[in-house]
Amino acid sequence: MMEKLMHPYQNPELPIEERVTDLLGRMTLAEKAGLMFHTMAAVSPDGTLPPGDAMIPSTGELIQDKLINHVNILTLGPVTPRKIAEWHNRVQEIAAGTRLGIPVTVSTDPRHGVIDNPAASAAAGGFSAWPEPIGLGATKDPSLVREFADIARQEYLAAGIRVALHPMADLATEPRWARTSGTLGSDADTVAELLAAYVRGLQGDALGPSSVAAMVKHFPGAGPQKGGEDAHFAYGREQVYPGGMWEYHLKPFEAAFEAGAAQIMPYYGMPVDTEHEEVGFGFNKSVIEGLLRGRYGFDGVICTDWGLVTDAEIMGTPMPARAWGVEHLDRHARVQRILEAGADQLGGEHCPELIVDLVEQGRVSEERINVSVRRILRDKFRMGLFDDRRYVDPSNTEKVAGQSSFRAAGLEAQRRAVVVLTASNLPLTEGINVYLDGVDPAVAAAYAKVVDDPADADVAIVRRAAPYEPRGGGFEAFFHAGRLEWTAEELAPVLSLTAALPTVVDVMLDRPAVLTPLVTEAAALTGTFGSSDEALLDVLFGRAPSSGTLPFELPSSMAAVEESREDVPNDTVAPLFPYGHGLKL
Structure with a gap:
């Protein structure tokens, strides 16, 4: 029998650029257009491909009809890593049956923490559980951040996930911003060091078959949102720089470029009162083509x-x-603006016919399309997707993802992210009587005797989420925005405990919080960023040292927040706790 002829792009012995050129020359305009869309694809809990709906077409339609082959996982309920792997292989089977057999690149938002937000992150599920990125920022330890990213890489790789839609290089300079938890903190130099470690943990020294590509976001820094509102919504579309700190927000991205970040995502926001056009960054030619491509020479x-x-x-x-x-x-003109600005892919969209129309109408040249397609194909080849990395072994996924050593490393990071703010009665003595509010009694029973009546307790331990201003239902409800102080009604149950007995209050700081009403009333205050009850209690009872320090300052009042400048780090007057505060026990 004669051996099946192999096209040059299918030959792993050839240089990558030669393979890219060969495949590019074989592609139709429709196939090229499909490559330039990176959209959502749903995963059922059993690892099958669900039917499409009004929001997301079926995966088969995306790949076979629209010729799209970059998809971001949207898990429909709890889905184990093994089921993601099984889903991934089903997706790749569909792709293998297309004319050119171009493999699908699967991406994900962060999925190693506790926050479950369809716009930003997924809870860990069967992957190892770590603090939210802002908690990694509280450790200020590049080696720990690289360890986290390397473990995430191994778990993603085992499940078939090849692009991480993270890390966020944004700076937490505006205390009210709803996406603070995804940042690594407010100080540009510290964040830059952590971010470089993060990128290297995901990609290694160079993007290759064992890498997960880092899509660093959100260029040129999404932190300085006007009034702290988020640019997902029209009322939060403006980014402002009253302190003149535009360059400051670029520092973490410069570290990402130095570390070899493969991909970049601009944010929604539009800059106001800068040298750049007042249009969203995805449409902004002077930001993408001028700054990102030109000044920084980014060709990913x-x-x-x-x-x-x-x-x-x-x-x-x-x-x-x-x-x-x-x-x-x-819609045609919007796509044209995005391409003219210099972007290669449109996130969250599945309308490649618009690009086909633009080329056929002479509004965009096919040469321009080829520039982006070449970049996109290059990453697929670099990561080995055309070769031995197309499929994964689901049984191996079970062994790798969530393995005991990874979970132990995540738990240790959760401990190290605990910040002790005040500590008049810490560490606590094991075996005492404790009253709990917001803590799992089954976990606490390993440290103390849990009682049902505060009158019988030596100490109360309370856990609360940071305050926020509810903004309606549906999608908007996932964005904790607005006020950073509790209402009197929200505070009353906690203050009744602090008046009755020594009380330790822990606050989950997905954003800064105004803790002024508690600082003189609580026996101890801690801030956490996605630490489990076990991790917190290990620190409170002295089983683990406290080493975390604040990754942003905690303001003393909302008035101070409202007077601060959105682009300036740690800018509130007389903060209750300054950046870097954290007691050692």
Whole structure:
């Protein structure tokens, strides 16, 4: 029998650029256009491919009909890593049956913490559990951050996930911003050092078959949101720089470039009162082509944030396209602006026919399309997707993801992320009587005797989420925004305990909080960033040292927050606890 002929792009012995050139020359315009979309694909709990709906077409339709082969996992309920792997292989089977057999690149938002937000992150599930990124920032330890990213890489790789839609290089300079938990802190130099370690943990020294590509976001830094509102929504579309700190917010990205970050995502926001045009960063030629491509020489893949072109409905919430500053343009013109700005992929969209139309109408050249397609294909080849990395072994996924050593490392990071703010009665003595509010009694029973009546307790331990201002239901409810102080009604149950007995209050600081009403009333105050009850109690009872320090300052009042400048780090007057505060026990 004659051996099946192999096209040059299928030959792993050839140089990558030669393979890219060969495949590019074989692609139709429709196939090229499909490559330039990076959208959501749903995963059922049993690892099968669910039917499509009004929000997301079926995966088969995306791959076979629309020729899209970059998808971001949307898990429909609890899905184990093994089931993700099984789903991944089903997806790759569909892709293998297309004309050119181009493999699918699967991506994910962060999925190693506790916050479950369909716009930003998923809870760990069967992967190892770590503090949220802001908790990694509280450790200020690059070696720990690299260890986390390397473990995430191994777990992702075992499940078939090849692009991490993280880390966030944004700085937490605006205390009210709803996405603070995804950052590594407010200080640019510290964040830059941590971010470089993060990228190297995911990718290694160079992007290759054992790498997960880091899509660093959100260029040129999404932290300075006007009034702390988020640019997912029209009322939060403006980014402002009253302190003149534009360059400061670029420092973490410069570290990412130095570390070899493969991909970059601009944010939704539109800069106000800068030298750049007042349009969203995904449409902004002077930011993408001028700054990112020109000044920094970045030649990797640039993918827009999700949903810049098409109006949608998410979780019952109408969501207009985030076409800030170009809302008046139709869908074709929006896509044209994005391509002219220099982006390669459109995130969260599945309308490649618009690119085909633009080329056929002479509004965009096919040569311009080829530039982006070449970049996108290059990463697929570098990661071995055309060769022995197309499929994964689900039985191996079970062995790798969530293995005991990874879980132990995550738990240790959770301990190290605990910040002790005040500590008049710490460490606690094991075996004492404790009253609990917000702590699992089954976990606490390993440290003390749990009682049901505060009158019988030596100490109360209370855990609370940081305060926020509810903003309606549906999708918007996932964004904790607005006020950073509790109402009197919210505080009353805690203050009744602090008045009755020594009380340790822990606050989950997904954003800074105004803790002024508690600082003189609580026997001890701690701040955590996704630490489990076990990790917190290990620190409170002295089984583990306290080493975390604040990754941002904690303001003394909302008035101080409102007077601060959005782009300036740690800018509130007379903060209750300064950046870097943390007691050692």
